[in-house]
Amino acid sequence: MEVKGYFPIPIWREQIKVEKKFKKHVINYIENNKMLSNRSSPKLSHSQSLKSLNSNMNNKNSNYEENNILDKPGFSKIKIEIKKILKNCFIEYLGDNQKENEVVLRESWINNCDKGGSQFAHNHGNSILSYTYYINYDFNKGHAPIFFERPIFNSSPFFSLLSWTKWTASRNILFEIMEGDILIWPSYLQHGYFENKGDYRISISGNALLKEISNSGYSFQIKS
Numbered sequence: 412m413e414v415k416g417y418f419p420i421p422i423w424r425e426q427i428k429v430e431k432k433f434k435k436h437v438i439n440y441i442e443n444n445k446m447l448s449n450r451s452s453p454k455l456s457h458s459q460s461l462k463s464l465n466s467n468m469n470n471k472n473s474n475y476e477e478n479n480i481l482d483k484p485g486f487s488k489i490k491i492e493i494k495k496i497l498k499n500c501f502i503e504y505l506g507d508n509q510k511e512n513e514v515v516l517r518e519s520w521i522n523n524c525d526k527g528g529s530q531f532a533h534n535h536g537n538s539i540l541s542y543t544y545y546i547n548y549d550f551n552k553g554h555a556p557i558f559f560e561r562p563i564f565n566s567s568p569f570f571s572l573l574s575w576t577k578w579t580a581s582r583n584i585l586f587e588i589m590e591g592d593i594l595i596w597p598s599y600l601q602h603g604y605f606e607n608k609g610d611y612r613i614s615i616s617g618n619a620l621l622k623e624i625s626n627s628g629y630s631f632q633i634k635s
């Protein structure tokens with residue numbers, strides 16, 4: 412007897428060693444630039460990734476670039492690493508013809524969660540792949556592990572069962588994640604974490620698109 416999952420959801424995991432100097436730089440940056448608190452948790456803050464809603468929305472030159480954490484001083488090396496891994500990821504998921512395509516990095520930001528904080532389940536819009544790179548993270552010191560929710564399709568029957576198997580689970584908690592891991596997943600996937608029990612759970616997250624989406628009949632391009 413054999414049971415196979417024929418349509419798994421791809422979640423990419425790879426290590427980028429966190430240099431001590433870089434970690435210090437990130438901690439220092441977020442200490443001085445905690446701009447947004449998350450509505451689900453006052454213990455969770457982010458660096459700014461999107462332009463303030465008060466800025467002039469009609470200004471064509473007003474794009475999101477200037478608030479991307481990966482475009483700030485001290486982040487250029489990690490930006491190159493992340494972009495390279497995302498490229499491999501797109502090729503793996505969408506095929507070899509993506510080798511000629513360009514990865515477009517969109518908004519990116521630092522997350523800092525202190526003891527008692529959490530992140531409600533959410534997904535990321537206007538994006539194909541999303542990622543999190545763990546800068547200061549140790550599950551054994553209380554940092555909350557990320558979870559991914561099973562996508563809900565209207566056609567799925569729902570049974571409320573007491574049993575739990577990998578076929579019925581509505582959520583997967585990734586206890587195996589370590590500092591230096593970068594996780595990349597399809598942006599539609601809901602994710603979050605429950606109560607964080609250690610200070611300075613710090614990661615960089617962001618969204619990525621492809622410059623061009625095409626088939627044999629037509630194509631469309633991202634402008635910036």
Ligand SMILES: [Fe+2]
Pocket residue numbers: 533534535602616
């Ligand atoms: Fe997220």
